Structures are given as structure tokens and as C-alpha cells.
Amino acid sequence: MHRYKRLLAMTHPITRSKCIVALLLMLAVGGATAKETTLGFDGVTELVSNPKIEGVTFSGATVLACGGALNCGQFPPASGSNILYDTSGGSGVITVTFDKTVKAVTKVSAKITGNRAITMAAFDVDGNLLKSMTTGGPNYIGAGTGISPNTLLSIALDPGSKKISKVTFRDSGNTFTIDDFSFTYDPATYIIDAGHGKLLDENNVRRYQRPATPTYNLREDNLTLLFAGIIRDKLKKDGLSYLETRTGENAPWNERCGKYDAKNDQIYYPQPDYKEGTNGCGSDLRNRMRIFDKLETKEKNGAVFISLHTNGGSGRLIKGRTQAYWCQKDSDKLSIKVRNAIQGVVPPLFTGNGLIEKNCDLIVLAATEEFNAPGTLAEILYHLDASLGNTDDEKILNDAGKRQQIGEAIAKALVEFSDEKNK
Numbered sequence: 251m252h253r254y255k256r257l258l259a260m261t262h263p264i265t266r267s268k269c270i271v272a273l274l275l276m277l278a279v280g281g282a283t284a285k286e287t288t289l290g291f292d293g294v295t296e297l298v299s300n301p302k303i304e305g306v307t308f309s310g311a312t313v314l315a316c317g318g319a320l321n322c323g324q325f326p327p328a329s330g331s332n333i334l335y336d337t338s339g340g341s342g343v344i345t346v347t348f349d350k351t352v353k354a355v356t357k358v359s360a361k362i363t364g365n366r367a368i369t370m371a372a373f374d375v376d377g378n379l380l381k382s383m384t385t386g387g388p389n390y391i392g393a394g395t396g397i398s399p400n401t402l403l404s405i406a407l408d409p410g411s412k413k414i415s416k417v418t419f420r421d422s423g424n425t426f427t428i429d430d431f432s433f434t435y436d437p438a439t440y441i442i443d444a445g446h447g448k449l450l451d452e453n454n455v456r457r458y459q460r461p462a463t464p465t466y467n468l469r470e471d472n473l474t475l476l477f478a479g480i481i482r483d484k485l486k487k488d489g490l491s492y493l494e495t496r497t498g499e500n501a502p503w504n505e506r507c508g509k510y511d512a513k514n515d516q517i518y519y520p521q522p523d524y525k526e527g528t529n530g531c532g533s534d535l536r537n538r539m540r541i542f543d544k545l546e547t548k549e550k551n552g553a554v555f556i557s558l559h560t561n562g563g564s565g566r567l568i569k570g571r572t573q574a575y576w577c578q579k580d581s582d583k584l585s586i587k588v589r590n591a592i593q594g595v596v597p598p599l600f601t602g603n604g605l606i607e608k609n610c611d612l613i614v615l616a617a618t619e620e621f622n623a624p625g626t627l628a629e630i631l632y633h634l635d636a637s638l639g640n641t642d643d644e645k646i647l648n649d650a651g652k653r654q655q656i657g658e659a660i661a662k663a664l665v666e667f668s669d670e671k672n673k
């Protein structure tokens with residue numbers, strides 16, 4: 251059993267430590283919200299196989315300790331006295347998987363000592379290789395290669411990349427140790443607000459908030475829901491966390507709040523959309539922020555909010571096809587990213603870049619006790635601009651392929667913003 255003998259101390263008896271070392275893991279905070287966790291394996295009893303620690307599962311692995319079964323003369327721990335060893339008689343592969351409490355891993359590292367070159371590889375949720383790194387050769391003490399034991403292998407993804415879902419360590423069937431396995435993940439929860447949705451009129455009948463467009467009979471209420479669904483699906487596919495203010499055609503507010511305007515087939519309520527907001531139909535806007543109640547405090551710190559709209563007003567020549575509004579925190583950066591993402595799919599027409607504006611009257615963006623996070627409200631093209639007789643934006647909004655591209659671009663922009671913030 252060459253594999254095993256390499257690691258077992260030939261001159262030491264194997265003694266199982268019964269005591270649990272107090273320091274289970276070292277916790278460090280890297281950046282504003284990114285969470286970096288380092289596992290030194292020192293809280294785990296020796297010879298435990300396939301430990302699960304802090305949402306991370308190791309398979310093909312056994313814990314060994316200095317002064318116990320580990321030959322730490324050749325394979326010294328980097329910290330404490332415990333390491334992970336590729337289980338004797340196994341395939342020589344240690345696989346690390348992250349559970350759903352560890353979301354969106356962007357960085358992994360480990361200190362490796364091996365009899366051969368050891369490769370650390372990171373994979374996305376679909377099993378595609380993202381990046382890999384190798385120690386370059388044997389590096390146990392006495393290997394004579396000049397490579398230090400506990401060589402640090404580190405993989406960091408580019409902002410916006412697909413996230414790490416699994417990590418493998420392999421050595422072509424020899425033996426190695428891992429210490430100080432470290433990972434950084436994006437704890438962001440992306441809050442997706444599909445603007446508008448049906449509200450109850452004076453007769454308790456559900457009505458759209460926005461009239462149908464002239465050519466394609468589109469409703470802003472539906473377009474925003476379509477964009478929200480595309481963004482949600484993209485985030486979900488990439489293993490990220492999200493919440494939605496609505497998933498069906500109804501607005502969150504569930505009380506009679508306005509009169510039916512038969513001419514435009516929409517609900518009419520006197521106060522402008524984003525003013526007041528605490529009575530009548532406007533309550534719907536403040537009510538949307540209640541979604542933050544669902545988050546733990548630490549999740550609120552990592553939240554990124556987007557409210558999705560299409561523009562039914564005029565002013566396309568002045569404001570550009572796409573605008574993004576913001577109110578608090580780093581939201582100007584977020585707004586620029588989102589606008590640029592949309593313009594990457596649908597270039598601006600007349601006026602160059604679309605408007606970026608601080609506007610705290612937009613009630614879904616203004617900080618409240620429960621909502622204190624970066625947020626943006628995007629007006630994605632004009633479904634209507636009577637002053638221009640606009641039909642080109644309306645045509646694009648009617649195009650499912652274009653909507654898909656726009657939604658995916660917005661999702662990518664949100665994640666890039668969070669990744670950069672957490673760097």
C-alpha cells in the first residue's frame with residue numbers, strides 16, 4: 251500500500267485524537283459583502299472520511315493529523331495539525347462540492363503537498379471546466395524538486411463568469427494532502443421587480459396599469475414580467491440567488507385602489523406613479539419593498555435590486571431610448587452597467603447614451619428601513635412615444651429573441667456589478 255505508507259508515520263503509532271480542536275475554521279471577510287472562508291480541518295476528528303464543513307462536502311477524502319496517522323515529516327500541515335488526504339484505496343481524486351448555502355463561488359485556493367504534480371480544477375454547474383492549476387511536480391519534503399510543500403493553488407474567476415460549483419484535486423493515482431482550503435462566494439440576492447401588473451378597480455376587477463400599444467397590442471405590465479422571467483432564469487441557471495416581487499400578471503397590491511379607464515382599458519389612479527406611494531394604487535410601489543423582509547440582515551447587505559419598465563412617455567430624443575434611474579449607494583454604477591448592457595443589444599438612436607439620473611422620487615429606489623441596497627430602475631426602450639410616432643422600439647419589444655438578449659445582458663450586468671463590488 252504505497253499510497254497509504256507515504257502518509258502514515260512509519261515511526262509513529264496511529265493514535266486517534268478524541269478531542270475536538272476549538273478552531274473549526276478561520277473566517278475572513280474580503281470586500282464589502284464577499285465572504286471568504288478557510289477550512290483548516292482542525293476541528294474534525296482524525297480519520298473521518300468525506301467531511302462536510304460549512305456547506306462544503308469533500309468526497310474521496312480522509313482527515314489525518316500530525317502526531318497521529320499523518321507522516322508530517324514529509325507532509326507537514328500548513329496550519330494546525332490536520333490535513334485532508336485522498337482516501338487510501340480511492341481513485342486519487344478529492345471532489346469538493348458546495349451546497350446551496352454557499353452560492354456563487356468566485357475564488358478557490360488550497361495548499362497542496364503531493365508525490366506528483368497535483369491539479370486543482372474548477373467546474374461550473376453544468377460540469378464545464380472553468381480553470382485549472384497544477385503544483386508542477388512532487389513537493390513533499392525530500393522530493394528534491396525545489397517546489398515547497400503546501401504550494402498554494404488559487405483560481406479566481408473574471409467578473410461575470412459562470413460560478414464555481416465543484417472543485418477536483420487529482421494526481422493520476424498517487425497521494426497528496428490538502429490544507430487551508432479557501433473559497434469566496436457572492437452572497438448577493440438579486441431582487442427582480444417586474445414593474446406594474448394588474449390592480450383592482452373600483453368594482454374589484456383586475457385591470458392593467460398600462461394601455462395596449464398601437465401596433466402590437468403590447469402591455470408594459472406583461473413586457474416587464476417577460477424581462478423579469480428571462481433575468482430570473484439566467485440567474486437560476488448560474489446558481490445565483492434571487493427574489494421576485496411578482497411572478498404572475500397581478501401587481502403585489504391586493505386592494506381596490508383606482509377607477510377603470512375604459513377608453514385606454516387601464517386602471518386610473520390620480521397620483522403619479524412614484525409619488526405618495528402610501529395610499530391608493532401607489533401603495534403597490536412601497537408594498538413591493540416588503541420583499542426585503544424575507545432576507546436575513548447579512549443578505550440585505552448583499553442585495554442588488556432592479557425594477558424593470560418600458561417607457562410609455564415621450565422624450566426619446568432627449569433621454570435616449572433606454573434610461574436607468576437610481577437613488578442610493580453605488581446605484582449610479584449599477585445604472586450605467588444596466589443601461590450599457592441594454593444598449594449593447596439595442597444601440598442608441600439619436601442622442602448617444604441613454605439618460606442616467608438620480609431620482610429618489612421613484613419610490614421603489616428610495617432607501618427605507620428594510621431596503622438599503624443598490625438599486626436601479628431601467629426603462630427598456632419606448633413602447634410608446636406619441637410625439638415621434640415611434641414604432642421601431644415597439645417592434646423590438648415585440649421580438650422574443652431581442653427580449654431574450656436584453657434580459658440576459660441585464661442579468662450579466664447585475665452579476666458583474668456584484669462581483670466587482672465584492673472583489
Ligand SMILES: [Zn+2]
Nearest residue numbers: 445470559560
Ligand atoms: Zn413603468
